[in-house]
Amino acid sequence: MTSKTNALIYFLAFSSGFSIMGIELLGGRILAPFFGSSVHIWGSIITVFMLSLSFGYLIGGKLSTKNASLTRYGIIFVLASIMVLPIALFSQPIMEGIFVNVEDSRYGSLLASTALFFIPTIILGMISPYSVRLLVTDSESSGQVAGVLYFVSTLGSALGTIITSFYMVLAFEVNTIIIGFSITLGGLGLVAILAHKASRSVTQSTSQLAVK
Amino acid sequence: MKINNLIISLIALALILISTTSFSRVIHSERSLYRNIIVEDKKDLRCLKFNVKSSKTNQSCMYKGNPDQLVFNYTKLVFSSLLMIDAPKKVLIIGLGGGTLSNTIHHLYPQATITNVEIDPAVIKVAREYFGFFENDNVTSIVQDGRIFVKRAGIKKEKYDWIILDAFNGDYIPEHLLTKEFFEETKNILTDKGVISANTFSVSKLYNHESATYYNVFGDFINVSNQENSNRIILAGHKALPNITKIKERVKNLHPILKVFGIDINEISKHMASTKKTKDWPENTKVLTDQYSPANLLNL
Numbered sequence: 001m002t003s004k005t006n007a008l009i010y011f012l013a014f015s016s017g018f019s020i021m022g023i024e025l026l027g028g029r030i031l032a033p034f035f036g037s038s039v040h041i042w043g044s045i046i047t048v049f050m051l052s053l054s055f056g057y058l059i060g061g062k063l064s065t066k067n068a069s070l071t072r073y074g075i076i077f078v079l080a081s082i083m084v085l086p087i088a089l090f091s092q093p094i095m096e097g098i099f100v101n102v103e104d105s106r107y108g109s110l111l112a113s114t115a116l117f118f119i120p121t122i123i124l125g126m127i128s129p130y131s132v133r134l135l136v137t138d139s140e141s142s143g144q145v146a147g148v149l150y151f152v153s154t155l156g157s158a159l160g161t162i163i164t165s166f167y168m169v170l171a172f173e174v175n176t177i178i179i180g181f182s183i184t185l186g187g188l189g190l191v192a193i194l195a196h197k198a199s200r201s202v203t204q205s206t207s208q209l210a211v212k
Numbered sequence: 213m214k215i216n217n218l219i220i221s222l223i224a225l226a227l228i229l230i231s232t233t234s235f236s237r238v239i240h241s242e243r244s245l246y247r248n249i250i251v252e253d254k255k256d257l258r259c260l261k262f263n264v265k266s267s268k269t270n271q272s273c274m275y276k277g278n279p280d281q282l283v284f285n286y287t288k289l290v291f292s293s294l295l296m297i298d299a300p301k302k303v304l305i306i307g308l309g310g311g312t313l314s315n316t317i318h319h320l321y322p323q324a325t326i327t328n329v330e331i332d333p334a335v336i337k338v339a340r341e342y343f344g345f346f347e348n349d350n351v352t353s354i355v356q357d358g359r360i361f362v363k364r365a366g367i368k369k370e371k372y373d374w375i376i377l378d379a380f381n382g383d384y385i386p387e388h389l390l391t392k393e394f395f396e397e398t399k400n401i402l403t404d405k406g407v408i409s410a411n412t413f414s415v416s417k418l419y420n421h422e423s424a425t426y427y428n429v430f431g432d433f434i435n436v437s438n439q440e441n442s443n444r445i446i447l448a449g450h451k452a453l454p455n456i457t458k459i460k461e462r463v464k465n466l467h468p469i470l471k472v473f474g475i476d477i478n479e480i481s482k483h484m485a486s487t488k489k490t491k492d493w494p495e496n497t498k499v500l501t502d503q504y505s506p507a508n509l510l511n512l
Binding site: 034 | 245356357359360363387391393394501506
């Protein structure tokens with residue numbers, strides 16, 4: 001891995017941290033019209049995010065043991081991008097259905113946040129362990145690499161929280177912001193895939209040169 | 213120099229003495245799920261406060277010696293609603309506070325059913341214990357988020373002829389109770405001849421957005437306010453304005469009854485202005501929706 005691809009991986013991890021918390025924060029806004037603004041709304045949202053992140057870490061780690069590559073890493077982003085979209089597109093009918101069928105707004109909000117956020121957050125959770133796999137070259141530096149990665153992605157989460165809540169909600173509609181996250185994630189995934197292709201063709205041509 | 217210092221400290225001491233003579237006493241405080249609740253006595257006045265001990269955050273006040281007498285201007289202004297409708301039969305109040313509105317309306321119309329919706333059970337408890345809020349066969353209180361109550365009432369096809377929106381957290385009206393969608397849901401549970409009265413502030417960046425949002429859902433509405441304070445009551449949802457003679461007749465009938473509660477309906481009726489005549493917000497003002505409701509940020 002070159003230092004350029006390493007920088008790209010860190011940037012992608014930063015962006016996924018940013019998006020996760022941006023989406024989590026908007027979750028409160030999305031659920032409020034149906035389930036109110038009581039504390040249990042945040043209980044539901046945070047529970048679902050933590051739970052799906054934990055599964056995401058597990059799956060992402062497992063996935064990284066077989067043929068780990070920047071292309072596969074990029075595919076995770078593209079998948080996340082697709083799974084985030086239903087939050088903007090179908091949240092109304094989903095929440096309406098749950099609202100009509102579940103009287104208790106605690107379980108209603110828990111169900112709704114599961115329906116909306118569980119799958120995309122699992123996929124976003126896969127990114128951290130996969131990043132570690134791509135970045136670590138020897139066991140000596142593995143702890144340091146993981147440290148920098150946590151730093152970068154958690155910093156992204158902090159900024160995603162504050163920028164979304166302080167500024168983005170003033171400028172944009174909730175769905176616009178969600179779609180913005182989706183496009184960003186998808187775009188970055190494609191960049192990773194393209195970067196992998198480019199670096200592969202470079203190595204191929206250099207090895208061809210060496211043969212000559 | 214020294215004499216100057218002495219004079220300054222004497223003045224300071226005098227000021228401290230003056231300020232402590234009108235001191236107020238906290239008689240109850242508790243931390244609920246949502247906020248700090250403080251009940252404070254100051255001579256004959258008892259006030260309910262959320263979060264902080266400044267007078268700005270008074271949610272509700274009453275005179276202990278004369279609990280029927282309304283203290284706040286805005287509570288008095290709410291009764292301008294009665295000029296728009298016949299005697300109400302089903303009243304919905306979102307946001308209990310000290311329960312003053314509920315008590316007063318029950319005194320006025322003992323036959324009317326009054327449903328109070330309050331998110332914080334601790335507020336209901338404090339209203340009962342310290343502000344004389346009472347419930348009976350006709351007066352009930354429900355612990356629920358106002359938005360959820362209104363949505364469920366809509367599904368059950370319930371209708372109310374007087375809906376009072378008075379939900380406040382420590383800062384302002386919760387964002388999800390200040391959107392186009394919420395107003396539509398509220399309109400959905402209003403009878404044909406009913407009226408919605410909303411308590412809002414008149415000094416904030418939010419003013420124009422609120423007006424635009426009400427106008428978007430209800431069409432022309434009535435602003436009730438008086439110069440001295442910063443509250444405005446919005447009366448909306450009525451199909452048509454009652455004619456002048458009808459209003460005059462209602463003023464005449466209500467005046468003696470409302471006088472008992474310290475409400476001068478004659479005076480209040482002079483401060484009602486329909487947006488039909490003056491729209492005081494720019495036409496391109498953004499309507500608040502569930503998608504776009506940075507209400508509390510705009511209110512800074």
